[in-house]
Amino acid sequence: GENVEQHPSTLSVQEGDSAVIKCTYSDSASNYFPWYKQELGKRPQLIIDIRSNVGEKKDQRIAVTLNKTAKHFSLHITETQPEDSAVYFCAASTPFNQFYFGTGTSLTVIP
Amino acid sequence: KAGVTQTPRYLIKTRGQQVTLSCSPISGHRSVSWYQQTPGQGLQFLFEYFSETQRNKGNFPGRFSGRQFSNSRSEMNVSTLELGDSALYLCASSLPFQTADTQYFGPGTRLTVL
Numbered sequence: 001g002e003n004v005e006q007h008p009s010t011l012s013v014q015e016g017d018s019a020v021i022k023c024t025y026s027d028s029a030s031n032y033f034p035w036y037k038q039e040l041g042k043r044p045q046l047i048i049d050i051r052s053n054v055g056e057k058k059d060q061r062i063a064v065t066l067n068k069t070a071k072h073f074s075l076h077i078t079e080t081q082p083e084d085s086a087v088y089f090c091a092a093s094t095p096f097n098q099f100y101f102g103t104g105t106s107l108t109v110i111p
Numbered sequence: 112k113a114g115v116t117q118t119p120r121y122l123i124k125t126r127g128q129q130v131t132l133s134c135s136p137i138s139g140h141r142s143v144s145w146y147q148q149t150p151g152q153g154l155q156f157l158f159e160y161f162s163e164t165q166r167n168k169g170n171f172p173g174r175f176s177g178r179q180f181s182n183s184r185s186e187m188n189v190s191t192l193e194l195g196d197s198a199l200y201l202c203a204s205s206l207p208f209q210t211a212d213t214q215y216f217g218p219g220t221r222l223t224v225l
Contacts, residue, residue: 001170006153032211043201043216044154089153093211097142098167099203103153 002027004092006102013080014110021105023090024072030092030100033066033073038104039086047088048075080109113138115204115217123223129190132220136183136204142166143185144214145177148199160185189222197224 003026013019025033031052036044050057050064050073057064061080066073077084090102116135124130136143144167145157156169160179179185183204189196199221203214 034213036216043218046213046215049213091154095211096167097144097161097205097211098159099144099156099211099214101146101154101156103151 002030002092002094002098002100004090004100004102006090006105008105009103010106010108012108012110015080015082017080019075019077019080019084019107019109021075021088021090021107022072023074023092023102024070025092025100026071027092027094028068028071030094032093033064034091034093034099035064035075036089036091037086038089044089077107080107082109082111085109115202115215117200117202117217117220119220120218121221121223123225124192125225126192126194128192129188130192130222132187132189132200132202132222134185134187134202134204134217136185136202137215140204140206140215141183142205142212143179143183144203144205145185145187146201146203147171148201148219149197154201157187192224194224197222 006023034049037047038044063076087104093099118133142161144159146154159167163179177187199219201219203216205212205214
């Protein structure tokens, strides 16, 4: 089955700096890659996603890149703000809607 | 549209008991997936139901089972509870029409096994 690895597990950045979280996947059939943000005590919320026919997608301060050949994808957050502090999860889905999640990255933005 | 809802929000059980959790998806969503979330393990996929049929299954023992009703509401059952079953159980719903689509999560049920 699919295996998704996520790094780093913890990340601290100064407010205004950029944060990058990386994930790798193993199943070349995976074709949908969402990123979720989970604040303490709350449900995971989708922040951005990308499909396998696209190499990059951007939404304001958040961007995701996908390298299908190397089987890795990354989340980039620019101009970080304290409210970006949360746990971020990457996921890879097979065409059959079966999702595999990374183990999460705890991001702390220091004011 | 109303979001995904889960009941109950909190449960305390003792070892050996069984428990049933409920999930109501977003209206129009026919796919419901269940996940177990524990610290350090992230979200572990349990199973996915679509149109009352289990379509995908993760690597959990047979004590974990589920079902889906004709209105797409889903239940998850855990029998013979163990201490290690203590976790946050999340369900997520999605539209089934594309091969893979955005999943929307419920608030979760926090299960504590004593």
